[in-house]
Amino acid sequence: QTLPMNDQLYKAFGEKPGLVTLMDDFMTRLLADPRTGPHFKPANQQQVKEQLVEQFCALGGGPCVYKGADMKTAHAELDIKKSDFHALVEVLQLSMDARGIPFRQQNEMLALLAPMHRDVITVR
Numbered sequence: 146q147t148l149p150m151n152d153q154l155y156k157a158f159g160e161k162p163g164l165v166t167l168m169d170d171f172m173t174r175l176l177a178d179p180r181t182g183p184h185f186k187p188a189n190q191q192q193v194k195e196q197l198v199e200q201f202c203a204l205g206g207g208p209c210v211y212k213g214a215d216m217k218t219a220h221a222e223l224d225i226k227k228s229d230f231h232a233l234v235e236v237l238q239l240s241m242d243a244r245g246i247p248f249r250q251q252n253e254m255l256a257l258l259a260p261m262h263r264d265v266i267t268v269r
């Protein structure tokens with residue numbers, strides 16, 4: 146990253162309040178979806194939502210430092226397949242659409258998340 150970090154992406158997500166609302170909606174959908182629900186039901190959902198807010202804030206160039214577990218550690222004990230990862234991305238897109246986040250910024254965020262598949266997918 147040689148370009149100076151700007152907070153345009155963070156702003157497009159509605160800053161902290163927008164991210165909190167987004168993650169509330171996201172978790173509701175993750176729990177309701179038969180593909181992702183079984184993973185998230187036993188989790189500390191409030192904790193995951195809070196960490197996702199911090200992580201997306203930091204990724205978007207906002208004034209946050211993500212202090213949660215690294216992606217490998219956070220998902221190490223979970224049986225996550227490639228199809229689970231794609232399901233979560235699909236659900237995230239529904240949430241971003243519902244929040245009215247422009248397509249361009251949705252894709253920017255997805256591009257930052259995509260490389261994490263290496264650490265998140267534990268079943269190959």
Ligand code: HEM
Nearest residue numbers: 184185188189193196197213214219229230233258261265
């Ligand atoms: C790019 C994709 C993903 C990102 C950015 C992400 C991000 C996170 C974050 C920030 C946490 C919280 C870590 C902490 O508490 O310190 C977390 C936990 C968790 N994630 Fe993910 N995640 C992704 C993909 C997935 C997928 C595909 C699944 C399953 C379908 C999943 C299931 C979970 C579960 C169940 C927890 C809670 C684990 C626990 O109870 O300790 N994640 N994730």
